[in-house]
Amino acid sequence: MDYDRFKKEMEREGSGDSVSVGAGLTGELILYSFLVTGLFLLSRIFGKVLLATVGILAIGIGLHMMPMVFRFKRENSNHIVLQLFWISIFLGAISMIIFIAGSR
Amino acid sequence: MNLLPLIVVIPLLMAIVFSYIYRSKYIRLLTLLMALVLLVLPLLGLYGPYFFGGHGVVYIEGMPFVSGILYTLNPLKETLIFTLMLIGVLVLIISTREERLSGTFTALVLMGLASVSAVILTEDLFNLYVFYEIAAITQAGLVILAGREEAYRSAFRYLLVGTMAGSILLLGVGLLLSATGSLNIVDMGRYLALKPLTPTVYGALLMLIVGLAYGGGLPPFHTLKVDLYSRTKPFVAAILQTYSKFILIALMLVILKLFGGLPIFNTTRGVLIALSVFAMVFGTVMALLQDDYRRLLAYHTVSQGGYVALGLALGTPLGIVAGIFHGINHALYKSALFIGAHIVEKIKSPYMREVGGLLLAMPTVTFLILCAKLASIGIPPFNGFQSKLLLAEAVMSADMPELVILMLIVSIGTFLYMMKAFYLIFLKPCSEEQLREYREVRISKYHIFSLGLLVLLCIVLGLYPDMVLDRLLPLGEEIAIE
Amino acid sequence: MKITITREIAVSLSFLLFGAGVFYSIYSIEVVEGVNALYTQVMIVPNFVTAVLFDWRGFDTLGECLILITSVLVTGMVFGKGLFNWDFLREVYREEDGKDVDLGFTPIIKVLAVPMAVLLMVLGVVVILGGHITPGGGFQGGALISAAYVLAMVAFGRGRCPVRFTHRFLESLESFGALLFLILGLIGMILSGYYLFNIREIYGIPLFPSPPGIGDVGIIPYLNIGVGLKVLAGLSTITTLLVSHRIVSKNIGRG
Numbered sequence: 140m141d142y143d144r145f146k147k148e149m150e151r152e153g154s155g156d157s158v159s160v161g162a163g164l165t166g167e168l169i170l171y172s173f174l175v176t177g178l179f180l181l182s183r184i185f186g187k188v189l190l191a192t193v194g195i196l197a198i199g200i201g202l203h204m205m206p207m208v209f210r211f212k213r214e215n216s217n218h219i220v221l222q223l224f225w226i227s228i229f230l231g232a233i234s235m236i237i238f239i240a241g242s243r
Numbered sequence: 244m245n246l247l248p249l250i251v252v253i254p255l256l257m258a259i260v261f262s263y264i265y266r267s268k269y270i271r272l273l274t275l276l277m278a279l280v281l282l283v284l285p286l287l288g289l290y291g292p293y294f295f296g297g298h299g300v301v302y303i304e305g306m307p308f309v310s311g312i313l314y315t316l317n318p319l320k321e322t323l324i325f326t327l328m329l330i331g332v333l334v335l336i337i338s339t340r341e342e343r344l345s346g347t348f349t350a351l352v353l354m355g356l357a358s359v360s361a362v363i364l365t366e367d368l369f370n371l372y373v374f375y376e377i378a379a380i381t382q383a384g385l386v387i388l389a390g391r392e393e394a395y396r397s398a399f400r401y402l403l404v405g406t407m408a409g410s411i412l413l414l415g416v417g418l419l420l421s422a423t424g425s426l427n428i429v430d431m432g433r434y435l436a437l438k439p440l441t442p443t444v445y446g447a448l449l450m451l452i453v454g455l456a457y458g459g460g461l462p463p464f465h466t467l468k469v470d471l472y473s474r475t476k477p478f479v480a481a482i483l484q485t486y487s488k489f490i491l492i493a494l495m496l497v498i499l500k501l502f503g504g505l506p507i508f509n510t511t512r513g514v515l516i517a518l519s520v521f522a523m524v525f526g527t528v529m530a531l532l533q534d535d536y537r538r539l540l541a542y543h544t545v546s547q548g549g550y551v552a553l554g555l556a557l558g559t560p561l562g563i564v565a566g567i568f569h570g571i572n573h574a575l576y577k578s579a580l581f582i583g584a585h586i587v588e589k590i591k592s593p594y595m596r597e598v599g600g601l602l603l604a605m606p607t608v609t610f611l612i613l614c615a616k617l618a619s620i621g622i623p624p625f626n627g628f629q630s631k632l633l634l635a636e637a638v639m640s641a642d643m644p645e646l647v648i649l650m651l652i653v654s655i656g657t658f659l660y661m662m663k664a665f666y667l668i669f670l671k672p673c674s675e676e677q678l679r680e681y682r683e684v685r686i687s688k689y690h691i692f693s694l695g696l697l698v699l700l701c702i703v704l705g706l707y708p709d710m711v712l713d714r715l716l717p718l719g720e721e722i723a724i725e
Numbered sequence: 726m727k728i729t730i731t732r733e734i735a736v737s738l739s740f741l742l743f744g745a746g747v748f749y750s751i752y753s754i755e756v757v758e759g760v761n762a763l764y765t766q767v768m769i770v771p772n773f774v775t776a777v778l779f780d781w782r783g784f785d786t787l788g789e790c791l792i793l794i795t796s797v798l799v800t801g802m803v804f805g806k807g808l809f810n811w812d813f814l815r816e817v818y819r820e821e822d823g824k825d826v827d828l829g830f831t832p833i834i835k836v837l838a839v840p841m842a843v844l845l846m847v848l849g850v851v852v853i854l855g856g857h858i859t860p861g862g863g864f865q866g867g868a869l870i871s872a873a874y875v876l877a878m879v880a881f882g883r884g885r886c887p888v889r890f891t892h893r894f895l896e897s898l899e900s901f902g903a904l905l906f907l908i909l910g911l912i913g914m915i916l917s918g919y920y921l922f923n924i925r926e927i928y929g930i931p932l933f934p935s936p937p938g939i940g941d942v943g944i945i946p947y948l949n950i951g952v953g954l955k956v957l958a959g960l961s962t963i964t965t966l967l968v969s970h971r972i973v974s975k976n977i978g979r980g
Binding site for chain 2: 177226
Binding site for chain 3: 244245248252255256259260262263265266294295296297298301303308309310311312341342343345346347348350351354358361367369370373374376377380381383384387388389390391392395414418421422423424425426427430434441442443444445446447449476
């Protein structure tokens with residue numbers, strides 16, 4: 140991902156000066172390193188080859204999707220529809236995790 | 244006589260009185276007097292159990308049960324309540340400088356203080372739920388007080404989701420009652436450890452986690468909380484974030500006490516750690532993208548809430564102590580930052596690009612805010628450093644070095660946006676004319692006093708962390724999971 | 726905001742999972758008696774529900790009352806009570822002239838509403854006062870009385886309503902009810918050291934005159950009265966707020 144493209148995206152959102160672009164890029168890097176470290180942790184705990192493969196795939200997809208930070212910002216907006224969407228996904232996800240773990 | 248219930252009852256009593264006389268001329272004076280009373284409250288209780296209505300422990304088929312409602316006080320809870328009351332007092336003092344102060348504000352703050360202290364003190368799950376609901380309604384009310392359209396919107400949205408999350412939590416409490424036959428947390432935990440787990444208990448655990456995420460502002464509820472903090476007046480946000488941080492701590496401790504020894508706890512721990520890491524990262528990334536100083540601080544609150552939850556979710560003695568200590572530190576320096584934001588908003592505007600060069604207009608306030616910012620980033624000799632170091636140690640000893648790396652990365656992000664905000668607001672050059680405009684606005688002594696006191700506490704806790712840690716450690720070992 | 730079909734499927738799937746989880750956990754409930762054995766064996770007053778609500782777990786009931794108080798306070802603030810800034814509400818109520826419009830209903834409804842309201846009120850009083858013996862209590866009785874008030878107000882309009890409660894009076898009633906509860910708790914604390922202690926008698930005089938054989942009534946009827954006053958005033962306050970423009974205009978400093 141090149142700096143210029145990122146700057147152009149930031150300018151479209153109305154904040155294209157160097158301070159904001161720097162902050163935005165840092166955000167992008169933090170998201171990406173979160174992905175990488177999270178996968179490291181998961182693959183170490185579960186210790187599965189499959190998970191590692193999926194992890195490498197996810198990192199690749201992440202690289203392909205860059206810049207992620209704008210998409211991320213849109214999902215985190217305070218629109219009620221998006222909030223309710225993520226809340227319902229959260230409910231489904233944790234009920235799946237807890238009941239599957241409980242059934243073992 | 245043990246006067247423990249007065250910690251809850253006196254603010255409730257005064258809240259009703261204040262809401263009745265809300266238009267009185269003497270509200271400012273009465274609010275100041277009330278603030279003095281609040282400072283005495285944490286000293287009233289004695290350590291140990293307190294049974295409401297005199298209904299103590301009974302033995303049914305050889306099992307001890309608490310028949311009524313039980314509150315306990317220990318050094319940990321006392322420290323939390325003292326911090327809570329201190330911030331409440333400072334907010335009340337600042338509020339007397341507001342133009343249109345009415346009794347409703349004081350009443351709501353008192354109601355919130357009482358309900359959060361009840362949530363901290365109680366050992367009874369239903370009692371906790373009742374006061375949790377009061378705290379949720381109070382927070383929405385405090386946001387509505389700002390009176391702007393977006394404040395109405397965000398408060399309404401918060402209550403809308405709150406109805407859902409609150410009902411889910413209540414259902415969880417009901418399921419646990421049916422599975423254990425008691426509402427006392429210690430009794431329930433003992434029963435759960437004895438009997439094999441049923442799906443009912445899993446459902447209850449799931450519902451408690453939903454309640455925790457809503458009350459403490461973990462994802463996916465963080466956007467709602469951010470809306471709340473950024474749409475109200477910043478000094479009100481100081482008390483709002485203290486409420487939700489302490490509710491987070493209290494509910495985390497409840498989950499640890501109930502499910503700590505069970506085989507399901509490993510999964511629970513994973514879910515909680517994941518939630519807190521999400522909060523840390525999401526808060527930081529979103530804060531980096533903000534232009535509005537209030538929203539930046541609000542997202543910072545979310546990310547620091549993730550730190551607190553991470554420490555508690557580890558379940559080790561060190562983790563619990565570090566989490567709670569970080570919660571206390573966070574409440575202190577974050578309130579200072581929000582009060583600083585209130586001053587900035589008063590002088591010019593909350594949008595960072597519209598201000599600049601405030602350093603020349605008010606050097607003292609700038610210095611104090613810088614100190615609070617350094618504390619929030621975690622730089623010695625401030626308290627943030629101590630608790631983050633402790634957290635990193637705890638995570639390291641729980642065998643998760645990746646999370647330490649992530650914590651460091653998040654800290655770097657925090658440093659970046661805090662310094663970005665500091666540059667844009669205080670250091671960026673500005674015109675003579677603007678400077679004259681800044682100098683016309685008078686900043687009250689009360690604001691500077693509150694800010695100074697909080698920063699002083701940050702430094703004291705940074706230099707002598709044992710003052711608090713000694714009080715937390717024995718309790719941390721008691722609650723911790725092997 | 727446009728929602729794609731993928732998201733809709735994801736939401737329905739996750740609700741399916743969550744719903745299945747909730748259903749599974751409720752389906753497999755096996756109720757453990759636990760401490761409830763005590764509640765059903767020890768007789769404090771003949772109505773066991775009231776005994777649990779006001780004696781064993783009195784502080785929870787106080788909390789429930791306070792939820793209502795806070796909600797009423799916040800509802801009042803939504804309509805402008807003591808805000809920091811009234812610009813938004815002034816804009817919303819720009820065209821209102823601050824007068825209440827009383828439409829009222831046809832004579833049939835008016836004729837029926839008065840006796841109904843009176844009956845409901847009397848029933849409410851009975852339910853509150855007999856809360857410790859018969860089914861019912863403060864919450865139910867208060868809700869009945871406020872239902873009577875709402876019925877009369879809907880039938881006649883606020884101006885010509887035969888049951889006249891002013892807004893201020895309702896506020897006082899609500900505060901008084903809650904304060905009664907809190908202060909009775911404090912008296913118990915002074916006499917015995919326990920908050921909300923059920924005081925049976927003071928110097929041999931029973932607190933509430935009642936025939937023998939119905940247990941130690943103590944302060945329970947007074948707590949019921951407090952809760953009843955609070956609930957009736959709270960629900961009525963919310964209704965008057967919804968019905969009346971005049972209160973809002975007064976709140977936002979016009980009129």
